[in-house]
Every structure is written in C-alpha cells, then in structure tokens.
Amino acid sequence: MSIVYDAAARTLTLHTRESSYQMQIGPLGHLLHTYYGRRAEGNFRSLHLLKDVGFSPVPHELDGETRGWSLDTLPQELSGANSGDFRLASLCAVTADGRRGAELRYVRHEIRRGKYALRGLPAAFDPDGEAETLSVILADEALGLEAELLYGVYESRDLITRAVRVTNRGSAPLRLEKAASCCLDLPFGDWDVLHFHGRHAMERQPERLPLPHGELRIASRRGESSHQHNPFLILCDRHTTEDAGDALGVMLVYSGSFELALEKDQMDAVRLTAGIQPEGFCWQLRPGESFDTPEALLCFGHEGLNALSQRFHRFLRQDLCRSRFSRAPRPVLLNNWEATYFDFDREKILALAREVKDLGADLLVLDDGWFGRRNDDRSSLGDWFVNEEKLRGGLAPLIRDVKAMGLQFGLWVEPEMVSEDSQLFRAHPDWALRLPGRQPMLSRSQLVLDLSRPDVYDWMFETLKGLLERYDIDYIKWDCNRSLTDLYSAALPAGRQGELAHRWVLGLYRVMERLTKAFPQVLFEGCAGGGGRFDAGILAYFPQIWCSDDTDPIERLTIQRGSCYGYPLSTVGAHVSASPNHQTGRHTPLDTRALVAMAGGFGYELDPGKLSEPEKQRIRRQIARFRELSELVREGDLFRLTELDDEKDYEAWQIVSPERDESLLSLVVTRPRANAKPLHLRLKGLDPAARYRIAEREIFDAFLPEGEWELPESWSGAALLYAGLTLPRMMGDYPSLRLHLKKTEE
Ligand code: GLA
DSSP: OOEEEETTTTEEEEEOSSEEEEEEEOTTSOEEEEEEEEOOOSOGGGGSOOOOOSSOOOOGGGTTTOSOOOTTTSOBSSOOBSSSOOSOOSEEEEETTOOEEBOOEEEEEEEEESOOOOSSSOOOOOTTSOOEEEEEEEEETTTTEEEEEEEEEETTTTEEEEEEEEEEOSSSOEEEEEEEEEEEEEOSOOEEEEEEEEETTEEEEEEEEEOOSEEEEEEOOSSSSOSSBOSEEEEEETTOOSSSBOEEEEEEEOOSSEEEEEEEOTTSOEEEEEEEOOTTOOEEEOTTOEEEOOEEEEEEESBHHHHHHHHHHHHIIIIIOOOTTTTSOOOOEEESHHHHTTOOOHHHHHHHHHHHHHHTOOEEEEOSOSBTTOSSTTBOTTOOSBOTTTSTTOHHHHHHHHHHTTOEEEEEEOTTEEESBSHHHHHOGGGBOOOTTSOOOOBTTEEEBOTTSHHHHHHHHHHHHHHHHHSOOSEEEEOOOSOOOSOOOTTSOGGGGGGHHHHHHHHHHHHHHHHHHHOTTSEEEEOBTTBTTOSHHHHTTOSEEEOOSOOOHHHHHHHHHHHTTTSOGGGEEEEEEOSSOTTTOOOOOHHHHHHHHTSSEEEEESOGGGSOHHHHHHHHHHHHHHHHHHHHHHHSEEEEOSOTTOOOSEEEEEEEOTTSSEEEEEEEESSOOTTOOOEEEOOOSOOTTSEEEEEEEEEESOBOTTOOOOOOSEEEHHIIIIIOEEEOOOBSSSOEEEEEEEEEOO
C-alpha cells in the first residue's frame, strides 16, 4: 500500500518509491502537513515545535494549554482564511450573511484503489492500475463548508496528484473567493525557485532565484496559461544542480488564469499555493453543490533537476495524455505558414505538397487563411467554410489531390475566436466577450467567443465535428491568438460574472474532450500564438503543442530547454524554417536548424521550392535520420549537459533510451571563440558496466582546424560518465554535432 493510516499517531502517509509525504490530524482536527521529502518511515509531527513566536493566534480551545499551537506557524495541509493563519490562504468562502473565511477540521478519510477523476477537468488517469486515492474530508461547520482533499499516489512514478472538491453543506448559498488546488508548507530548507517566464516568441525562459522574504507570485491573468508565465515551477535546494540535490516540482493541469504563489514567512518557512487565479474569481455554490479545483502534480526527488524532469516527462506521456499519439510515431510535416503566410492559392499549396512529398515528409499542413474571406488577420474568424476564391474548387479536391500524392493532410483552426468582420459575429454579436456599454478591446483585430455559454461551445463542437466529418483530415493545428479581456458574459447573472474565466476554460475542455474522443485518429496540435498555452491541461488532450512562433534555432535552444524542465520532448512542436530567420534575421546552417528541431515533434516551415538541390538532399537525409531517431527522442530520458548558469559557448543535451542501450548526444556551438578551450563533456545516464560505440557521428557545418578527430572504437559506460569526451574544436557560424551511441559487446 502506498497510502498508510496510523490510527495511533493519527498520521496519513503517502509513499512513492523515492519520496514520502505525511499529514497528521491535530488535537482539534486541523490537518497538519508534517513532511514531504526523500522516502523515510516515521512520525514527523515532532519536527514541528509548539513554539510561541509571539502574536500568532491560538485556537480558543487550546489557549489555556499552550500559546505555541498556532495555525499561523504550524504547517497546514490546506490553509484556511480569516482563522489565525496570516500566510497565504488556500480556501476562502463567504456565507450569504457575510461571514468570510475557512477554518477546516478533519471529519473522515478514505483510501481507495484507482485514481479519482475530476468533473469537467483534465486529470491524470491510471493506465497501469497502480494508482491509489486518498480522500480526506475537512469541514468548517460554522460556514457549512466542506473540502475534500484528493490525493492520487503513483508509487512507481514518484508522483502525487492533488485536487480539492469543495461542497456547500449548509442550507444557504456560499460564495467561494479562493479555491487553490494545493497548499504545500515547507518549514525547513534553503529554497531557490526555478520558474519559466517570457513573452510572445520568447516563451519559458528559465530563471532561478533564491526565495526572498515576502511573496512571489508566478501567475497569469490573461485567461490562458500565457506566454508570460507557465503553471509549473521547481523549488530546489540552493545547492541543487542538474544531477544532484533536492528538487520539488509543482505543475498545474490547467490552461486558464492561474496563480503559483510563494511566501517565505517570519520563520523562514515557505508556503506554496497553486491553483486558479483568485483575482476576479468567485464561484456560487447553492446548498449541496460542489466545485472541483484543477489538478496539481507534485514530484519530489533528491537526484537533481534532470531526474525531476524525467519523472514529469514519463508521467505526462504515460499517465496524463490520453491521445493514442502520445507514445506513437508522429508524421514529419510541412506547414505552409512561414512559406506563404496568407498569400497562397490552390496551385501554391499543391506545389508545396509536391515538394514536400519529394523530400520524404508525411503530412502537409494548411495554416491560417483558407476560410471565410481571410487574406490577412483582420477578418473571418468564426466563418469556418472554405474560401473558394483562394482554393478554387474547395477543400475536398485539394485534400484529394494532396492525398493522391501519398501525403496526409492537416488543417489550421482557431475556433475560440471571432472577427468583428465575420458572418458569425454579425449573426451573434452577443457570443463575444464584451462589457455592455463599452467597446471591447481588440487584439490581433479579434474578439473571444464566450465559451461559458452552452450554445457557443456546442456550436464550436458541431463546427469542428462538421469539418472533420466532411473532410479527410489527419491533423488539426488548434490555435488561440489572443488573451481574454472584457470579461462579461451576456448569459451569466450578475453574481456569477466572477465565474466566467473558469467557466470559459471548462467550455474549452468540454469541446476538446468530446472532439478528441469522437476523432481519436486525428492528431491534434495545440498552439496559442506559438507557446502561449503550453500546459498540462492542453497536453491531457493534445499530445503536442507548437512551442513558439520563434523558429530561430539559437533562440529555440533556450525556449526548448525551459519547456523541457517540465514537459517531454514529445510534446514540443519544433520546425526547421528558412535562413535568415523570419523572427530574428539570423543566418544558421540548415543542419543545425534540423538538429534543434529534432529535440521535439519534427517538421518544416519553409518553401522547399526556394532551396537548392544540395539543400533538398540534406533535408531528405534529415527526415530519414529523424525517422531512425524519433522513438529514442520520444521515449528516452533527457539529460541537460550544462548548468543553467554556466558561462558557456554551447548548449548540449543527451537522450538515453529506457534500456540504456542507446544514446544521442546533441551539441550546438552558440559562440565560436578564438583559441577556444577544449570542449569537454561528461555523459550522463549510461550504464557504467556496458560498452558503447559511436554508431553515427555527424558534425554539421564545422570547420575543424585540428584535422581528424581520433576516437577509440568503443568505451566503457564508466569512461564516458566519469572521464567524459573531449570534442573537436568546431569553428564557424553555429556548427553542431550529433553522436549516436549504441551498446556493443566488443
Ligand atoms: C499563430 C501561430 C502561427 C500561425 C499563425 C497564423 O501566430 O502560432 O504558427 O499559425 O498564428 O495566423
């Protein structure tokens, strides 16, 4: 059993292979959080002294006994509000007569086999039948508030999921003002936070900071998880490196406005709350009604950041993403966006298809501009019928002709949006989010559909279903090119307007759920102006997401590195685009572009008609190489070979097969130096007792001044791990290197 109740000690302990997590029911029923860390047996209540720190309130019943028993200082499993804990609140409700807060006490618990599910929200499932669920019911009887704390324990994955189901057990309405998915108190330790910030075309830039006293909020108020912040962070010991030390990751399975809040308090204790963005949020609960929070994924490891990332990667691939493509080969695609933008017609698309077929790719994606009267980004979102002026004869013959060449066909949609200049908007102006009496904000000249409305999300489902039934489509790129503003729904009463942002996300999930179930054979790729919604909520339905609108391979090194602290390579949409790059103007070698894009779901986004024959030849070889390597990339363990704050002139990473019989080392020189120091790397993840040989050695676009690179026939794993490899000095503009190692008996 991975969940153990000790009735005498009143402890509930969750064990995974490498970690333990414990809570204890206090003398009055408050649920204390006593431990989360490396696996250990015991009762950890004694770690927490009943020390009177001065002016921290004590429950009335205990005042005569001790002034040290305070909710303000003891670690809580789910912090309340207005009840003597002045740190971050996790749950806060208001009664009809204005009583506001939450003081939660234990009622009962239950341990079940299997994994709990959430209503209307994506959540991890239990493909191997190993998960167990702990449900702990807490209540604030005065307010008629019940909180069911849900824990899913995946022992072999070292992962714990959490969520909260809040129920109104009173006889009058309750209003929730905050409902976090989890609260984590870490009373001891010297923690850094590693989080992922950015902007459009520069998403998920990793930043590591020591936690200061006070509060730090990693959050989005944009209605989507956003380009600017990601609903994932890592807390790690000050000394933790990629390969050693304590690290604790928290990831929300949520795609809307969120908040990961951190507080370092008067005693240097750290609290983290994670969940829906509370600003502007409220939720009405009538008597008997419940509210489910999104799920949070928690993982603790003591072997550094690489091992933590690998655990999240495996979990997301195996236990969260339900798509049959999650662990299957993906087609190599060519997307016409950077090749044509809006300027295409049937002939151009067919010419691209012919080129791409000749290069050996599998799938042609028709991006934005095929519908309504869309010739730029100012019109037609919502009018999901083909623009016959552009695509003479319509979509069906185009798809037929593409398929006749032996290619699959993919289509771009942006179903959550509407242009003012569209038939849809003219017919249903009230379907867009807007405040009565005020002109709505425009972004990319478009408005957002009100997905909290059943008539709107039903329309969206039927429209997409219609497209997928009418046309022979293998792949959908689902875009979302603006944030939510003017939050007001014509269909919600005044007291429920604070529910809109979350209801919007629920409407979106509802359509994604129905559509992916109805069309399991279609490969869906998420997108939001590039990587503006790169989160586990989307990944529960779609196996891959377009990582960024920045396709410059040197920029992508950081964007993809940041993305892969939490998300597996198999989820990262990455394409080879033209040089000079359209976003940065930088020139880079074609093979370096491909090497970087191969750390993801691989494809092209350029006009092959503009390439020379030798370049086409290289692309044919790249595609063939990707096919050979794609299973390793998809299923292997990723190791970052450099530290985040290294002063380095290159980026390097390694992928090791689960059986440790194969590994791929990739390296890109980002800054060639005069008289450069030798470039030395220690490999990771190999079996020290095995022998490895280089099955393939590829050096791209490098001038090697020192001549031949002499290497032995084979090495022991130990030699590669401990002594490492010295690489040749590579000169030139962004040269790169790829070594494919295979286990050998010699
Ligand atoms: C977004 C996407 C791009 C492309 C355009 C089309 O920006 O990220 O890849 O699809 O929209 O308008």
